[in-house]
Amino acid sequence: MGRYIIRRVLQAIPLLFFISIVLFFLMGQLGDPVATMGGRRVTRPSDRERLTRQLGLDQPFYKQYLYWLVGNDWTTIDMDGDGIGDTNGTRRGIVRGDFGMSLMKRGQTAWDVIWDRVPNTLLLMVTAEIVIIIFALLIGIFSALRQYTAADHMITAVSFVGFSTPIFFFALLSIYIFSVNFKRWGLPSLPAVGMFDPQVGKTPGQVALHMVLPVFTIAFVSIAAYSRYIRSTMLEVLNQDYIRTAKAKGLHGRQVLLVHALKNASLPIVTLIGLDLALLLGGALVTERIFAWPGMGRLFLDHMQRFDTPVVMGILVILSISVVVFQIITDLTYALLDPRIRYD
Amino acid sequence: MRKITWPALLALLLAFGLVLAACTSGGATTESPAATDEPAVDEPAVDEPAVDEPATDEPAAEQPVAEGDRKIATFIWTQEFDTLSPLYTAMWFTTTTYQLWNVWAWHFDENSNPIPVLVTEIPSEENGGISEDGRTLTFNLRDDLIWSDGTPLTSADFVFTYEMTVDPANTVGTTYPYDQIETIEAPDPQTVVVTFTEPFAPWLAWMWRYILPEHVLRPVFDEAGSLDDAEWNFAPTVGIGPYRFEEWESGSFARFVRNENWHGERPIIDEIFFRFVPDDASQVAALQNGEGDLGTFIAYSDVPALENAGIDIVTQPSGYNEGWYFILGDEQIPGHPALQDVRVRQAIAMALDREGLNQDLLLGLTKVPKTLWDSLPAYVSPDIEPFAYDPDAANALLDEAGWVDTNGDGVRDKDGVELVLVHGTTTREVRQDSQAVAQQQLAEVGIQLDIQSFDSSIFFEDYANSGPPYTGELDIAQWSDAPAFPDPDHYYWLCDQIPTDEAPAGGNFSRICDEELDALFRQQLSQTNVADRQQTFHQITQIMHDQVYWLGMWEDPDVWAVGPRLLNARFSGVTPLFSIAEWDISE
Numbered sequence A: 001m002g003r004y005i006i007r008r009v010l011q012a013i014p015l016l017f018f019i020s021i022v023l024f025f026l027m028g029q030l031g032d033p034v035a036t037m038g039g040r041r042v043t044r045p046s047d048r049e050r051l052t053r054q055l056g057l058d059q060p061f062y063k064q065y066l067y068w069l070v071g072n073d074w075t076t077i078d079m080d081g082d083g084i085g086d087t088n089g090t091r092r093g094i095v096r097g098d099f100g101m102s103l104m105k106r107g108q109t110a111w112d113v114i115w116d117r118v119p120n121t122l123l124l125m126v127t128a129e130i131v132i133i134i135f136a137l138l139i140g141i142f143s144a145l146r147q148y149t150a151a152d153h154m155i156t157a158v159s160f161v162g163f164s165t166p167i168f169f170f171a172l173l174s175i176y177i178f179s180v181n182f183k184r185w186g187l188p189s190l191p192a193v194g195m196f197d198p199q200v201g202k203t204p205g206q207v208a209l210h211m212v213l214p215v216f217t218i219a220f221v222s223i224a225a226y227s228r229y230i231r232s233t234m235l236e237v238l239n240q241d242y243i244r245t246a247k248a249k250g251l252h253g254r255q256v257l258l259v260h261a262l263k264n265a266s267l268p269i270v271t272l273i274g275l276d277l278a279l280l281l282g283g284a285l286v287t288e289r290i291f292a293w294p295g296m297g298r299l300f301l302d303h304m305q306r307f308d309t310p311v312v313m314g315i316l317v318i319l320s321i322s323v324v325v326f327q328i329i330t331d332l333t334y335a336l337l338d339p340r341i342r343y344d
Numbered sequence B: 001m002r003k004i005t006w007p008a009l010l011a012l013l014l015a016f017g018l019v020l021a022a023c024t025s026g027g028a029t030t031e032s033p034a035a036t037d038e039p040a041v042d043e044p045a046v047d048e049p050a051v052d053e054p055a056t057d058e059p060a061a062e063q064p065v066a067e068g069d070r071k072i073a074t075f076i077w078t079q080e081f082d083t084l085s086p087l088y089t090a091m092w093f094t095t096t097t098y099q100l101w102n103v104w105a106w107h108f109d110e111n112s113n114p115i116p117v118l119v120t121e122i123p124s125e126e127n128g129g130i131s132e133d134g135r136t137l138t139f140n141l142r143d144d145l146i147w148s149d150g151t152p153l154t155s156a157d158f159v160f161t162y163e164m165t166v167d168p169a170n171t172v173g174t175t176y177p178y179d180q181i182e183t184i185e186a187p188d189p190q191t192v193v194v195t196f197t198e199p200f201a202p203w204l205a206w207m208w209r210y211i212l213p214e215h216v217l218r219p220v221f222d223e224a225g226s227l228d229d230a231e232w233n234f235a236p237t238v239g240i241g242p243y244r245f246e247e248w249e250s251g252s253f254a255r256f257v258r259n260e261n262w263h264g265e266r267p268i269i270d271e272i273f274f275r276f277v278p279d280d281a282s283q284v285a286a287l288q289n290g291e292g293d294l295g296t297f298i299a300y301s302d303v304p305a306l307e308n309a310g311i312d313i314v315t316q317p318s319g320y321n322e323g324w325y326f327i328l329g330d331e332q333i334p335g336h337p338a339l340q341d342v343r344v345r346q347a348i349a350m351a352l353d354r355e356g357l358n359q360d361l362l363l364g365l366t367k368v369p370k371t372l373w374d375s376l377p378a379y380v381s382p383d384i385e386p387f388a389y390d391p392d393a394a395n396a397l398l399d400e401a402g403w404v405d406t407n408g409d410g411v412r413d414k415d416g417v418e419l420v421l422v423h424g425t426t427t428r429e430v431r432q433d434s435q436a437v438a439q440q441q442l443a444e445v446g447i448q449l450d451i452q453s454f455d456s457s458i459f460f461e462d463y464a465n466s467g468p469p470y471t472g473e474l475d476i477a478q479w480s481d482a483p484a485f486p487d488p489d490h491y492y493w494l495c496d497q498i499p500t501d502e503a504p505a506g507g508n509f510s511r512i513c514d515e516e517l518d519a520l521f522r523q524q525l526s527q528t529n530v531a532d533r534q535q536t537f538h539q540i541t542q543i544m545h546d547q548v549y550w551l552g553m554w555e556d557p558d559v560w561a562v563g564p565r566l567l568n569a570r571f572s573g574v575t576p577l578f579s580i581a582e583w584d585i586s587e
Helices: A002-030 A045-054 A061-070 A110-145 A150-164 A167-184 A204-238 A241-248 A253-280 A285-290 A296-305 A309-337 B006-023 B155-166 B214-224 B280-288 B300-308 B342-351 B354-361 B391-400 B429-443 B515-525 B530-547
Strands: B072-077 B106-108 B114-116 B136-140 B181-188 B191-196 B243-249 B253-258 B271-276 B294-296 B312-316 B321-326 B420-426 B448-454 B476-481 B550-555 B558-562
Touching: A002 A061, A002 A309, A061 A309, A110 A150, A110 A204, A110 A253, A110 A285, A110 A296, A110 A309, A150 A204, A167 A204, A167 A285, A167 B280, A204 A253, A204 A285, A241 A253, A253 A309, A285 A296, A285 B280, A296 A309, B072 B280, B155 B181, B155 B191, B155 B214, B280 B294, B280 B300, B300 B312, B300 B558, B342 B391, B342 B429, B342 B530, B342 B550, B354 B429, B354 B550, B420 B429, B429 B448, B429 B476, B515 B530
Parallel strands: B072 B271, B072 B294, B420 B448, B420 B476
Antiparallel strands: B106 B114, B136 B191, B181 B191, B243 B253, B253 B271, B294 B558, B312 B558, B321 B476, B321 B550
């Protein structure tokens, strides 16, 4: 098992390296971070020329990538524009743990900018994921057991609504119903934006209250998809011979369902969840934006719009690593769930 | 031992997460009032129609952190600050906070008149603040200026601000206008003397928009060799203004609390809470349900819904006007032959029902600007007669110019060239809508308008990066821009701003080189006498209008949404929150 993990990690290194080159190249093509530094006005041409030089954005692609990868503390930068390098570089490069300085949040390292958002993102996404898994399992198993009943048909119909609703529409709809209109009707309403009410302060109760709508939004759409998936895998397993055997042995219904059926049906579900977990760190782009939740998805969008390469690349690299790690974990989980799978 | 069940573990994790999230920043703090009686702004509050409705029913507090009756106003900001350091940003959402915690040496009121804040008076020729040759300015500072940490603010801080702005070790956003300075001196703690290389007329609009605390930042600069990585950039704990920085949580909020060391009028509101809400629809919802007391950059289409919810909409001219730039081209990048004839440009102005467009697309909340300088009426020639909507006159002018439809395809032509113009703008919805309207109206006078829209990051690229207005692919470009408001200077129009491969930095994308206009634009830059400068601008605006180098579509004021709790709110187009100390919040 240990050798298997080491082999997988070693295989991932060239892959991550390749991904980083492609992403860095694409980032460079997207736009010029200096173009938006003039605020509402177009950046003055002389400032633009100076900033491009000082921030090293006039360097060829390979040099910019090299500085990002291994740092520039072995060379000098031309800060005063006389064509001669006069200031020693201070960056150590991502391979030495330096993500670079944000081009947008001046004065902060890209790592700090990203790390600030990790707890908020995980809080929202892990909560949503837990809600998704619990409800999807309950609904999926329920409709598998009650196949073709009225309840199953109704769940199917609602699932398709969830499936086909764009998340932004659902998010705005929920704000207008539970936040704006409930307030107008004099009913207890839910907050629409942010993490807490400044009048009250940032208490766990406030954060939980402000999480209701975003979690509900993320969960609704995903539960629809997951529960359909669980329903079909459960149906497949429930028709297997060993389930009949288990029942014939006189095992309790719940034991048959949870130990024999669900465990065997969960293998494809684990694959799905494994992929999802890896991307939890990335946050939810649309939901975080609409509910003004300070997570990673919004960070990514904000910094992407300003072409802040260090931060965007930092997020993408972290996500890439996270995908690789969770892939390995998912593979290992298979072995736990299915004794027939061996990696040694 | 009892085994922990999965649901219990999950619940535990969730509770832990909530506590962790709640603990990443402290709650509100309590301030003890300390009265200071010197008003910074000596004008009475005007009658903004604020409704005295009681505070809305926010969810009950489980553990109230705030003590007593603290007055907290929540401002919705649709963009988060990039940095707070004035050296490194020109972002509107950041610079607008400076009236709270890092004031300008003078602010501007709702009529764009300067109000002294850090100086005793605005320099003028009459009070000896401006030298005869217009190159030297003397600023007399108040003697009661104190940074929020209690350290006196002196002329040394002004000199330090200049030094840090022009030092190449700092990758500042702009060195303007400090790069125009020849010498700067501080003969005593309350006097700053600045000498420019040339007489510099726009000083009032651009000088001392921020002051850096030398006692905080000098040691940082000396040690690191640059202010680029200074912690003050994102946690400016020392500033000067009615409020002081308290905290900023990335992506979520920023708080500014009353500065008890402020020399001016004591602010009524205890705390200003900025909440970052990036989505326009969410901003509207948050204003409607009382989660925000102030919103900005409201889409015109949202105005009726907000007004129905009792929210007051305030428009404040900020120098910006949406308009069409005619790209005439030159030998290097030729423009469309039709646009070289002023009669064609005038015909276009008359063929467009711009008043109707303002009514239909912008709900009549804006006006059609005559010139780029309409927010500065004193600088606009009183003799300008705006082009009225008159398709018949437009047709006649086009016929006279020799552009007629000879091949019967519905589009005018001349010498084998069809009158097909390419119009480009950004993807902003109202712009695209106006493009479609213009296309229809110009078709009625035989002009075909091909319309294109670009992502703003592409559209505003420069010559070197093939920005569409620069490449010759467009004949007309539309966006909103301002002069150096509240200064009238506008640098696009100079002949030497036409970019070339050898000198790609110029900003004159229209490639218009009108020698008379060029001479006037140069002349005004050194006219420190306001009346003389206004006369020059009367000539400039008359030429710009008559030649139709720029055609106004709609005034683009700042649009503020003021919630019913917020009282006494007045705005300026330059320093929007200039009267923040007078604002109040009803309970």
